[in-house]
Amino acid sequence: MTAVAPAAFQQANIDYLAVLPLLIVFGAALVGVLVEAFVPRERRHTIQLTISVASLVLAFVAILFATKHQGLTFGYTDGATSRRLFALAIDGPALFMQGALVLMGVLGILIMAERFGGVGSDAFTASGASTPGSPIEAASARAGLITSEVFPLTLFAIGGMMLFPTVNDLIGMFIALEVLSLPLYILSGLARRRRLLSQEASLKYFLLGAFSSAFFLFGTALLYGYAGSVYFGDLSKAVSDTSLGLNGLLVAGAFLVFVGLLFKVGAVPFHAWTPDVYQGAPTPVTGFMAACTKAAAFGAILRLAYVGLDTASWQWQNAVIIVAVLTMIVGAVLSVTQTDMKRLLAYSSIAHAGFVLVGVLAFDQRGVSSVLFYVVAYGFSIIAAFGLVTLVRQDGGEATHLSQWAGLGKSHPVIAGTMAFLMLAFAGIPLTSGFVAKFAVFAAAIGTGGATGTVLVVIGAVCSAITVFVYARVIVLMFFSEPADDTVEVLVPSVGTTFAIAIGTLITFALGVVPSSLLDLADRASQFVR
């Protein structure tokens, strides 16, 4: 295939209503940057919070309108070859993910904005560039400096995440990957307390993330060499056209691109960053990452697996099956040995990524809808769980060691009870969203996965059983053991954090009791446009 220069400039068709949610979020992020530049320091926090939440709510409304404008957009149909060169695919899975990301983003931002009576957000340092423990740091805290940049950064990240499952070509996917990753690298390094750990986490995340982006880009180059195009439609067509016969490029390219995406969901063996970053990052950011990054990355994996490389699935599915098995086993087994709450939840999120991958491997519409349901169910639970972690304190800092949670059920029954309920949801106990979500992915895998699917589900069930032990141990620790010391206190959250935790928990409960409406929605939204 030789590249032919286009005869004349062809203007892209853009359906502005279909991309309005993205425009709103990115526009609000830009306004946020201007607020940082021109608004007096003491009013920034409130204004930024208002802009962020308002724009996300607006974006959600725009998503509802965009459902009437589904289809390919941001491109044109080539007259000579009738190839459809569109950069964005506004379809069911994309809009479902966007809606979920926006709503989970609101909860994440509300928890990030928690001040506990201070000047700025409690979780974030006054000046991120100062050396930990230096006079500059102390002076900037005294001067009332705040890092309200976290709000525009989060909005940029959410915008990138919304773009991630929506893009219809590999280059667009790479850009979305970078737009969502770069703000997260910065956000991870901005913790107010234990700053060295936070900066270490940020650097690790950045270096490994840059590495995985390079893998993705190299895979993109190889796939372009194979198909002569970066568009998923062309890629799929090139694979089914067997006369090409450059399988070496295809297999290597597909693997490398998958490495880049599987890194973002924290699948084994690309998970090494997850526990360190989840532990080091400010806890509200960890919750936001665990819910939203995972959802967005699975949306992108779905599109790549079902639209771009669907016809080549026999080339790469065995590798992803191995990754799924490893992810479930390593996540479940290593979570047993954890003594830190944030690391425990990190390993649990690795195990959950494995369960979702089982749904991805089902290769049919039910697989798509079960994955969509799973990431929403898990996302709302994990945001609420990390929200609770921010409340349990000792000496002002977060008490994340498990021994510090001992006996919390007696002193603070509501907090401990909510955490216990969320733990049951992670374990997949009936009457929680976790059960319905696991049932959905496992049913999809058994339904169409054949023998492999059944083996995957058996391994998944065993790993679930292992993780039940982990969560049960935390619950027993909270309710049936004596407190190690009574200097552990629980802060009273503001309205925003309370709202976020309550909504997260309520949705966890509601999706466990009456899951049918969201299951139906996920089912109706599971058709990809090509």
Add this chain to the structure above:
Amino acid sequence: MSAPYVPVLFMLALGFGFAALSVFTSLVVGPKRYNRAKLEAYECGIQPTPQAAGGGRVPIKYYLTAMLFIVFDIESVFLYPFAVAFNKLGLFALVEMVLFILTVFVAYAYVWRRGGLDWD
């Protein structure tokens, strides 16, 4: 056939063999007399110190300037082709370009207002 490459393999083996032999021979027969100067880094950079001047902090002023340069560099990368094809592209591209420049200026305004352009 791979026959034409066999000499290359021989050459490789010969090279490795010679290197290994030389190191080994000098290890066995060479005299070993150490002194302080011999143990120092020789033409391999300076002696490392435990702490850089000023507590290990490196001034990042130049880094900000460099980053701003790249921002405007990328802007001109897009402006040049736009300027060449301006007539063909029409109003749509003009609006897009203005929006693009505005976006870049938001970043510029942030750097300016937050003191990124003050050298001291």
